[in-house]
Amino acid sequence: MIKYVIKRILMMIPVLIGVVIIVFTINYFSEVSPAVILAGANATAEDIAAKNAELGLDRPYLVQIGSYFYNLIFHGSMGTSYIYKQPVISMIATRMPYTLTIGIIAAAFSAVVGIVLGILGAVKQNSIFDYISTTLSIICAALPPFLVCLGLMLVFSVHLKWLPIQGINGWKSYILPIIATGLSPIAMTARMTRSSILEVIRQDYIRAARAKGVPEGVVVWKHTLKNALIPILTVVGMNFGLSMTGSVICETIFNIPGLGLLMASSISQRDFITTQGCVLVCAFIVCVMNLLTDLCYALVDPRIKAQYKNTGKSIKKRSIQKGGAAA
């Protein structure tokens, strides 16, 4: 099991390298250089060239990307922001708590509400509960996030004046962003839970459990849900990743000083090195969430657990063989 985890962590490295290369390349070929923005409106060609040299942007592509990786690996540095002249890593670190708070709470909230709606829909299939749960989730899924943000703001902040409009000022400021981020994940989770449970509840072993006289509640919560959980976990894990990227829109609208807002402003200011740092952190979080999801599979399903154990064994065997060959 530990071997499996180590293997998975090692597999994250190529993914992250790939992400850096793609973002770096897109930025490198961007039409507007950061130097043009920094030098100001009346800058001459010499000013721009000087800025470029100062930022190290006049160097060849391979040298630039090479030095980025060198600094990242050996100094743990993501470079210095072109605009704010601060280390990117510390900028991200100060903004991360806001994004994580909203992301984690929104993911947990959407998982709980989504699973309950889904179970209700499946167990009371074709009843009024099912229709309400289906309608709610279709509405949640169909609403574009920016519209949800603006709508919530208009109703709860502008008209009812219950909650602050923007910025972070006490716990109340988190409520609207969490709801806005969580709505479409609720829909996805509910739909997935419903279909997954409906599939499992038709299985022979559910009928066998009923034939043993197991109470209906135990049939649903223990026999059915545990078997239906794998696809649900996948969606919940994915939703967490989505809420990180979704934070760009939500944080911009609610003006929350988190990772999303930093990413959005760094793109508009051509502060590419900051953008790159933000994307790298997002990719890392998504990778970690994927790994956690896969580990949760093993908790739920003993067959997957056995598979993971075997993965560990095959690594061991291979390394023994390698060791033997070297000797």
Added chain:
Amino acid sequence: MSLLEIKNLEIRFNTDAGVVHAVNGINLTIEEGESFGLVGETGAGKTTTALAILNLLQSPPAEIVSGEIIYKGQDILKMSKNKLREIRGEEISMIFQDPMTSLNPVMTIGEQIMEAVKYHSGKSAADAQLRMLEMLEKVRIPAERSYDYPHQFSGGMKQRVVIAEALAANPALLLADEPTTALDVTIQAQVLDMISSLQKENKTAMLLITHDLGVVAETCKRAAIMYAGEIVEIGTVEQIFDSTAHPYTKGLFNSIPSLDKKTDRLMPIRGLMPDPMDLPKGCKFAPRCPYADESCINECPPLKDLGEGHYCKCHHADKGAPLYFPDEKGNELAYEHGLPVSNPGNDFLGKGDGPNGK
């Protein structure tokens, strides 16, 4: 009073394509401790009948149109959900056809066997565990394997787990739905023996559903032959095998290969079972029956009493009707190949003229 009495049971499935008439007015009784065989082709309505006894049919699409299923004097079809739950597992339990799919893959087998005991009145978790270990021993699975999951067992062992599960609460009636069909031939006999001996030990009555007449001959005292949702012949195993009355039953015997007769070809029953959405008006077997005449096509035969509890649903149920089916060309293969004219069912009971039948 019989342990179980099914009266005039009629079940249909209302599907988008039409109404499927799965069970059409069957009557049968099972006495305490008795083994009863229910034989028929696939699609004859055997499993539907068994599921109806536990009231486990998914409704919709299933609809129990009429009939009663009386268990110890009470109608199962009219019981409250709670009462029904108490009966399931403790009074009547079921072994399902496929052991691969009837165990929950994410629960240990110990847990699953215990469930059969745990959720019934007056049993503590400790009782359930003791009983689980006892059952595992009876089906010859080592106790330490109770913490293993179904995917760690072979097919035959899984079926033994299912048997342990079904008999854990010491039920009065066991419904065994083709318990050996999904298994390797080599362990079929072993599993059947295990079911029979446990059943005898606990004095459990059994409804054995199968398409294998050999299994019935070995295990049961009485049997019923089912065709297109109807019971066409019912009686003791001797009556059915020795004095086979219904042409369909005869057809079944003729389609079984025999070791002690030299036969070039088997004689299967011509045609297919009628579409359950569009059953014939008269006798359901008439389109395939070589003896069918006007009356068979127009009018449904009654269940004729042939004496001593032997009943047959055929206009031509009189003794002495020819036993063999002509092939497509109308030749009576049986005579061509010089087969004995004795009743083919005799071979099963070891009474035939073959080398084994002395």
